[in-house]
Amino acid sequence: xxxxxxxxNASIDAVNTLLNGGTLEIRTGAxxxxxxxxxxxxxxxxxxxxTAFANASSGSAAANVIADVTATAAGTAGHYVAKxxxxxxxxxxxxxxxxxxxxxxxxxxxxxxxxxxxxxxxxQGTS
Numbered sequence: 001x002x003x004x005x006x007x008x009n010a011s012i013d014a015v016n017t018l019l020n021g022g023t024l025e026i027r028t029g030a031x032x033x034x035x036x037x038x039x040x041x042x043x044x045x046x047x048x049x050x051t052a053f054a055n056a057s058s059g060s061a062a063a064n065v066i067a068d069v070t071a072t073a074a075g076t077a078g079h080y081v082a083k084x085x086x087x088x089x090x091x092x093x094x095x096x097x098x099x100x101x102x103x104x105x106x107x108x109x110x111x112x113x114x115x116x117x118x119x120x121x122x123x124q125g126t127s
Contacts, residue, residue, distance in 0.1 A: 002126045005059055012056035012124050019052040021085040024066065026104065026115055031079035031092040038081045038089060044071045044115040048082065053122065060123035068116045071109035078107075091122075 003011070024047075027040035046066050053061040080102050082091040093101030103119035 003124070004126075008059040008124045008126070009056035009061075012059070012061050012122060013053075015090075016053040016056070016061055016122060018084050018090045019048050019082050021050050022048045022052065022090070023083045023087070024048055024117070025081045025083070026071075026077050026095060026109075027079050027081060028075040029078045031081070031094070034089060034092055038092070040078065041073050041075050043073050043075050043077055043109050044069050046115065046117065059125070060121050063117070063120035063122075066117045066120075068114050071111055071113045071115050074110045076107050077104055077109065 023045050025038070025042050026044045027038065027042055029040035032039040046069050048066060049064045051064055053063050055061065077095045079092055080095045081089050084090050095102045095104055096107050097104060102117060105114065105116035105118055109115060
């Protein structure tokens with residue numbers, strides 16, 4: 001099965017709207033299965049904008065700017081959990097400074113350190 005770009009874009013936009021007005025937890029360690037309880041220590045919780053992502057184009061969409069926060073715990077970031085506006089996990093993935101699903105300003109945080117999401121893109125392949 002293959003999905004045309006128009007269908008991919010529609011699917012991405014629909015899934016991304018689930019995160020509108022939600023929260024984003026930066027956590028230590030590896031992510032659990034999305035339908036399991038989240039794992040790791042929460043290092044920081046960021047607020048996702050009322051419009052979480054820009055409209056999809058060519059099968060991907062970039063997150064709108066997420067305001068920086070300060071870390072509330074110390075540790076090494078390994079993954080994120082994105083929750084909807086009522087707190088249910090909708091998406092998780094790897095977090096790091098390169099080659100991960102979400103790009104952060106650093107992965108090692110102390111309490112009070114700035115936490116910044118520098119890049120977060122959601123894409124869907126043709127199949």
